[in-house]
Amino acid sequence: MNPPKKIVFTGLGAVCGAGRTVDEIFDAVVNGRSAIAPITQFDATRWPVRIAAECNIENKILVPDRKLHKSISRTDIFGIYAAESAIAQSGLPEHRETLDAAAKIRFNDRSGIYAGSGGGNYGCNYDFFQSMAAAGGDLKKFGGQFSDSVNPMWLLKNLPNNVLCHVGIRNHFKGTNACITNHCAGGVMAVAEAAAAIRAGEADRAAAVGHDAPFEAETLFHYQRLGLLSPEIVRPFDRDRSGTVFGEGAASVMLETAVDAETRGAKTLGEFLGSGCATEATGVLDVRPDGDGLSRAIEVALEDAGITSKEVGMIVAHGNGTRASDASEAGAIRRVFGENPPPVTGFKWAYGHLIAASGIMDLVFALTALRQKVVPGISTLNLADPEFAPFPVSKTAQQPRNNVALVLCRGFGGMDVALLVRANP
Amino acid sequence: MTQRRRIAITGIGMVTPVGNDARTTWANLQAGRSGLATIQHFDAGGFPVRIGAEVKNFDAAAVINNSKLLKHSTRSHRFALAAAEEALTDAGIRPAISDGHRWGFCVGAGMMGVDFRELEIVQKFCAPDGEFQPDGFLADNFPADPVAFCRSQTNSGLALLTRHFKIRGYATAVHTACASGGQALGTALKVMRRGHADFMLAGGFDSMLNPIGLSAFCLLGALSTDNDAPARASRPFDLTRNGFVLGEGAGFLVLENWDSARKRGAKIYAELAGDGNSLSCYRITDSPPDGDGPIQAIKQALADAEMSADEIDYVNAHGTSTQMNDKSECAALRAVLQSRVEDVLVSSTKSCMGHLIAAAGAVEAAVCALAIRDGIAPVNANYSQPDPDCNVNLVRGKSQPRKIRAAMSNSLGFGGSNSCLVFRNPEVVE
Numbered sequence: 009m010n011p012p013k014k015i016v017f018t019g020l021g022a023v024c025g026a027g028r029t030v031d032e033i034f035d036a037v038v039n040g041r042s043a044i045a046p047i048t049q050f051d052a053t054r055w056p057v058r059i060a061a062e063c064n065i066e067n068k069i070l071v072p073d074r075k076l077h078k079s080i081s082r083t084d085i086f087g088i089y090a091a092e093s094a095i096a097q098s099g100l101p102e103h104r105e106t107l108d109a110a111a112k113i114r115f116n117d118r119s120g121i122y123a124g125s126g127g128g129n130y131g132c133n134y135d136f137f138q139s140m141a142a143a144g145g146d147l148k149k150f151g152g153q154f155s156d157s158v159n160p161m162w163l164l165k166n167l168p169n170n171v172l173c174h175v176g177i178r179n180h181f182k183g184t185n186a187c188i189t190n191h192c193a194g195g196v197m198a199v200a201e202a203a204a205a206i207r208a209g210e211a212d213r214a215a216a217v218g219h220d221a222p223f224e225a226e227t228l229f230h231y232q233r234l235g236l237l238s239p240e241i242v243r244p245f246d247r248d249r250s251g252t253v254f255g256e257g258a259a260s261v262m263l264e265t266a267v268d269a270e271t272r273g274a275k276t277l278g279e280f281l282g283s284g285c286a287t288e289a290t291g292v293l294d295v296r297p298d299g300d301g302l303s304r305a306i307e308v309a310l311e312d313a314g315i316t317s318k319e320v321g322m323i324v325a326h327g328n329g330t331r332a333s334d335a336s337e338a339g340a341i342r343r344v345f346g347e348n349p350p351p352v353t354g355f356k357w358a359y360g361h362l363i364a365a366s367g368i369m370d371l372v373f374a375l376t377a378l379r380q381k382v383v384p385g386i387s388t389l390n391l392a393d394p395e396f397a398p399f400p401v402s403k404t405a406q407q408p409r410n411n412v413a414l415v416l417c418r419g420f421g422g423m424d425v426a427l428l429v430r431a432n433p
Numbered sequence: 434m435t436q437r438r439r440i441a442i443t444g445i446g447m448v449t450p451v452g453n454d455a456r457t458t459w460a461n462l463q464a465g466r467s468g469l470a471t472i473q474h475f476d477a478g479g480f481p482v483r484i485g486a487e488v489k490n491f492d493a494a495a496v497i498n499n500s501k502l503l504k505h506s507t508r509s510h511r512f513a514l515a516a517a518e519e520a521l522t523d524a525g526i527r528p529a530i531s532d533g534h535r536w537g538f539c540v541g542a543g544m545m546g547v548d549f550r551e552l553e554i555v556q557k558f559c560a561p562d563g564e565f566q567p568d569g570f571l572a573d574n575f576p577a578d579p580v581a582f583c584r585s586q587t588n589s590g591l592a593l594l595t596r597h598f599k600i601r602g603y604a605t606a607v608h609t610a611c612a613s614g615g616q617a618l619g620t621a622l623k624v625m626r627r628g629h630a631d632f633m634l635a636g637g638f639d640s641m642l643n644p645i646g647l648s649a650f651c652l653l654g655a656l657s658t659d660n661d662a663p664a665r666a667s668r669p670f671d672l673t674r675n676g677f678v679l680g681e682g683a684g685f686l687v688l689e690n691w692d693s694a695r696k697r698g699a700k701i702y703a704e705l706a707g708d709g710n711s712l713s714c715y716r717i718t719d720s721p722p723d724g725d726g727p728i729q730a731i732k733q734a735l736a737d738a739e740m741s742a743d744e745i746d747y748v749n750a751h752g753t754s755t756q757m758n759d760k761s762e763c764a765a766l767r768a769v770l771q772s773r774v775e776d777v778l779v780s781s782t783k784s785c786m787g788h789l790i791a792a793a794g795a796v797e798a799a800v801c802a803l804a805i806r807d808g809i810a811p812v813n814a815n816y817s818q819p820d821p822d823c824n825v826n827l828v829r830g831k832s833q834p835r836k837i838r839a840a841m842s843n844s845l846g847f848g849g850s851n852s853c854l855v856f857r858n859p860e861v862v863e
Contacts, residue, residue, distance in 0.1 A: 050567045079717070117729050121712065127587030127608060128545025133552050133645060134565045140556045141563035147644060151479030154648045163649035164717050164847070168544055168587075168608045173848035176712040182729065184710040185850055186616055189542060189587040189608040197605060201620070204627060210710075210733070225567035226555065230582040285629070286534065287604040291505075292583040292592040301601065304534060308629065421592035423604065 012314075014266035015203050016276040017429070018100075020372045021093025021217075023070065023086055024257030024359040025061030029093075034376045037358045038405070040387035044242070044253050044360055050225055057232045057239050060223045061255035061360030079161055080170050083126055083258075086365070087171030087219030088178070090258035091121075095179055095215055098262040103272050104180070112180075120183040120214035122202040123172040124194025126364040130226040132166040135159065171219055171258075183211045192326075192361075192419025193285070194218055195259065195368030196427055200283035202263050212268055218368035219258035222361075228254065234293065236330055242361070244327030244354040244386055245334050245401045247393040252328040255360020259369040278375045281315065281412070281428040284308025288422030295332055295422060299340030302416065302424040306344045309414070309426035317345050320428070321410035322383045324374040326418045327354025328361055333418060338396035340424075341416075347398055351406035353377075357388040367417025371427060374413040378431030383408050438626050439862070441694040441701045444524025444687030445799045446516035446636075450486035450680050450786045453496075454519055458796075459803045461785065463832045465812040467664040468786045469678050475549070475644060482656045484663040485642050486680030486787025488512060502597060505580060509543060510590050512683035512792075513638035517594055520634065524687035525699065528599045528632070537603035537630030538595050539621035541613030541637030543791040545587050549644045551578070590638060602630045611751070613637055614684065614794025615844035615852030619708030621688055631693070636685030637795035650679055653718065655755060667788075668815035669752030669781035670759050670823040677753040680787030684796030691862070702802035704857040706839070707738025713849035719757045720845060724765030727843065730851035731769045734841070738855040742770050744839040745777055745855075747810045748825075749797045751843040752781020753788055762843060763823045778835060780813035780828040794844035794852055801840040801856045810835050 022029070025043030026036040036043065043061040052058035063086065067077050070089035077085070095101065104115050138157040143150035159165065167173075169187035176182065184205050188194045195218020202214035231237050231254075238251035269276050286308065288294075288301035295301075310317060325337055341349050355373055362369050377384055383406040392401050400406065415427045445455045450468030452458035461468070471477075472485045493511040496518065497503055506514060521527045528536040554576060559569030569575065583589055591606045603624050607616050614637030621635035641650070650656050657676035659666035667678040686705075694701055710733065713726025720726065735742060751762055759781075767774050782800055789796055804810055812832045838861050844852040 052567070054568060054571060116714075117711070120710075125608070130547065130555075130585075131565075133547055134555075134560065136552070136645060136648065137556050137560040137565060138563035140553065141560060145553070147476045148479035150644065151477060151481075151648075155481075155652060158648065158652060160652045160654075162652055164653070166544070167610060167717075167848055169610060169846070169848045169850060170717075172609065172850065173712065173714075173717060176849065177714045180714060182712050182714045182726065184733070185609070185712050186607050186620065186710070187609045187850070188605060189545075190591065190604075190606045191586060191588045193588075193605075201623075204623060208623065208627070210737075225570060229570045230577070230579065233577055234579055234582075285603045285605070287538070287591075287595045287601055289533065289595045289599055289601050290592075291596045292586055292589055304601075312629075419588070420586050421588045421595065421604070423588070 013207050015206050015263055015280040016266045016269050017261050017278045018264055018269050018274045018276055019094035019098030019262030020277060021090040021260040022369060022372050023063060023090050025063050025255055026359045028065055030372060030376055034373060037355055037373060038384050042358050057228060057237045059253055063257045079165055081165055083219050083221040084170040086258035087217050088174055090260040091175045091215050091217040094260035094262040099274055116180045116182040118183050118212040119181040120202060120205050120211035121172055121176050121181045121185045122198035122214060122216045123187045124198040124218035124364045125168045125187050125189055126220035126222055127168045127189035129224055131224045135162060171217060190423060191421060192363050192366050193417055193423040193425050194364040196417040196425045199261060199368055199371060199427060203280045206263060206265060213264035215260060215262050217258060217260035218365040220362050220364040221256040222363040223254035238329060241388050242329040242357045243388045244329050244356060245393055246389050247391045249329045249331060249334060251330050252361045255362045257362055258365050259372045276432050278432050279430040281430055282309045282313030284312060284426045286424050290422040292420050295336045297336050299336040299343055301422055302337060302340035303343045305424040305426040309428050313428040319412055320350050320414045321412045322350050322408040323352045323414045324370045325352050325354045326416045328356055338399050349400060350409045351383040351400050353383050353386055357386055367425060371415045374415045375429055375431050378408055378411055378413050379433060381408060439691035440622055440625050440688050440705045441691045442686050442703050442705055442802050443689055443694050443699045443701055444520040445802060446519030446685045447796055447799055448488055448512040448516045449682040449796055450488055453491050462782050462811045463809060465785060465814045469663040469666055471663060477647060480647055481651050482658055483660045484666055484678060486678050487642060488682055505584060506593055507584050509638045509640035510593055513590055513594060516683040517634055517685040520685040520687050533599045533601040535602055535631040536600040537624055537633045538591060538600045539617045539633060539635040540591055540606050541617035541791045541795060542590050542606045542608060543639035543641060545585060547585050551581050600634060608791060609850035610846035610848055611790055611793055612844040612846030612850040612852040613791035615854055618795060618798050618854055619710060619852060622705050622708050625688060631690055633688040634685060635688055637792040638683035639789055639791035640681035641790055642679055642681045665815045667754045667784050669754040669784050669813060670820060670827055671816050672818040672820040674754045676755055678787040680789045682789045682792050682796060684792055684799045686799060701859045703805045703859060704862055706857040707734040707855035709734030709737060709853040711851045713851060715849055717848055720761030722761055724761050724768050726849060727762060727765035727845055727851045728768050730853040731765060734853035734855045740839060740855060743773060745841050746835060746837040747804055747840040748777060748779045749801050749842045750779050750781045751845045752783055758845060760822045763825050766825050775826055777826060778810040778828050778833060779825045780811055782811055784814035797842045798854055801842045805837045805840055805856060805858045808834055808836050
């Protein structure tokens with residue numbers, strides 16, 4: 009059997025509460041600055057949880073085409089911006105311009121795109137409230153008048169796959185594609201499927217993007233009542249952790265074959281090594297306390313990458329700061345890595361929990377950290393939970409053991425995904 | 434290079450507007466019986482469109498018989514539970530504690546949906562006069578329902594089904610609008626080929642037949658307004674077609690490695706032989722008139738199946754019955770089939786069962802597998818006036834017996850995602 013095709017990263021993009029470039033966000037991460045602050049998008053002063061890592065960058069700065077703003081939603085603006093940042097860094101648009109007409113067509117058909125999308129929101133349904141209020145519960149009346157107050161393009165504005173198609177249209181990416189709506193796992197699974205498509209020869213290159221804008225009032229309300237949110241801070245793996253905090257934004261990576269990248273002289277930022285995915289079959293909210301599911305996902309990823317656990321130099325954990333998830337995650341890491349795991353960190357204290365974009369955002373900063381040979385500390389950590397020991401998390405920076413990172417992501421539905429990547433300096 | 438894994442379809446389950454199981458659905462599609470009618474399960478009397486393709490007389494409790502599961506499931510989740518149960522029973526194999534981690538789950542799921550009655554509660558508390566006020570949630574008497582919240586999550590169907598059936602391997606939910614079901618099966622095929630699962634429960638489920646979903650498609654003007662003649666409202670490829678009919682339902686397939694299916698003596702409906710995917714990069718709702726986009730998906734599916742277009746005997750078209758889709762799809766079929774376009778039978782079963790949106794591709798894949806097994810191309814109902822722009826060999830009048838060596842199913846979604854699946858007759862394989 010031929011060795012699997014080598015797949016490299018040639019572009020990264022990110023936007024979130026901590027900034028709108030990879031450098032800007034990484035600077036906040038390594039310097040311990042958190043973007044979590046009081047919510048301003050609605051008046052939350054009377055709410056029990058009133059903090060989040062909001063991304064308050066003007067839409068026109070992220071996507072200058074203002075006509076487009078009318079037909080897409082907030083999460084789509086983030087997704088399009090991040091994906092196009094990664095595509096721009098890869099230098100592929102300039103490369104495409106050098107091709108003749110026939111080669112351009114082939115380029116388009118061989119360029120794939122994979123999106124991990126939050127999949128929808130509650131707020132879009134509120135566009136119907138005016139009609140519902142006017143109809144006063146009379147469905148017949150509602151049916152006769154909703155078109156007076158709702159935008160005729162309502163459905164298109166709220167399609168979960170908007171980022172996929174608009175990035176495709178704007179960049180001529182006409183190849184294989186998917187929009188994954190699997191809660192937090194969406195973004196990382198987009199990376200895994202993009203890499204699998206290139207490996208299987210279905211595409212020569214593919215952009216993967218994850219995007220979400222999850223903390224609308226109704227979501228905040230339910231998460232808080234379920235005890236998933238901290239009212240003040242995210243402290244991954246801390247003895248006194250009390251829940252997670254929402255963030256919003258998007259992250260993206262551009263993947264292509266190493267041969268193509270080398271041929272066109274592109275700078276490679278790292279290499280995709282492997283992925284693993286499993287579910288715990290526990291329903292929407294529960295996680296298995298023993299970490300089964302996550303440990304299986306890690307083992308599948310190691311096998312997919314053809315490496316052993318000893319060859320992992322650092323771990324970027326999901327670390328959402330909830331009691332149950334962090335405990336089972338530490339258990340899964342211990343189960344695979346034994347008594348001597350490589351340095352572990354997590355980034356949600358810095359930019360919040362971006363749900364569908366969370367894992368791919370962590371991937372972008374795992375690669376960035378490895379390229380700079382540092383494992384950034386968890387700035388909010390006071391006391392690592394002694395229950396997990398030995399578990400190498402730290403408030404201050406650590407040294408990675410080598411240039412390979414394991415990125416973990418978990419989501420509703422007992423979803424567990426593991427990615428393995430190698431960084432190039 | 435080692436031989437690529439061959440994937441067999443060994444189980445089928447369906448809940449559709451023409452039948453609450455696969456056998457009834459397939460019998461009615463062959464007979465050309467319409468499942469389209471005036472909407473019954475909510476009062477659509479005031480809407481510009483009052484017809485739909487509803488699942489009828491579906492007794493969830495009788496099929497599922499688990500009150501906790503029913504409480505955690507939406508209308509479309511229940512269709513999914515029933516169709517998945519039927520598929521596993523049909524295959525005669527299901528996940529166990531010992532091998533649940535080798536079972537995967539891929540599903541095309543609808544948009545995040547909130548039950549209209551739950552939306553009415555939010556409106557009453559947070560927007561009594563129409564203007565949204567978030568503090569309404571904080572009212573002491575707001576009836577917060579964590580189960581309803583869980584039901585509305587984007588992957589709640591996945592969570593429900595993997596838990597119920599004890600599937601612990603690779604699991605995913607995809608949404609590319611009307612292409613979702615096809616893409617889910619394509620993803621399942623790829624995951625199995627790369628060895629990340631030995632068995633898959635794969636399919637799609639959806640129901641947008643509710644006041645918000647119906648409003649959304651009415652606003653776009655995508656639906657047929659033939660309120661007085663529902664049975665003929667969906668007429669794909671007919672000159673007088675005027676939009677699709679919104680449907681609901683679920684379809685699931687059990688997929689397994691060919692050799693192990695043979696070894697255990699399983700019946701094999703067909704090989705899931707190839708998957709192709711493309712983006713049209715044209716417009717969000719329209720398909721390019723020349724078929725660009727779908728053409729690439731079809732060619733890629735054939736290449737993926739290591740098959741030439743000469744082997745295709747039947748195409749289950751996306752055929753929504755909108756002006757643009759049908760024209761674009763025919764242009765694509767002509768471009769790919771070329772001189773064989775006169776030989777290859779084409780039909781859209783949406784003519785009888787409407788458009789099942791995220792479930793469409795999965796249900797139509799099941800139809801292709803049954804068409805291969807029985808050697809029958811189901812009828813393209815309601816066709817009477819030819820459209821010169823839709824010049825393909827439609828199955829007219831009644832279903833046609835035909836030995837089908839290979840079949841193809843297209844699913845073309847809003848946003849321009851195109852999915853094409855190719856199925857091979859087991860007799861051709863062996």
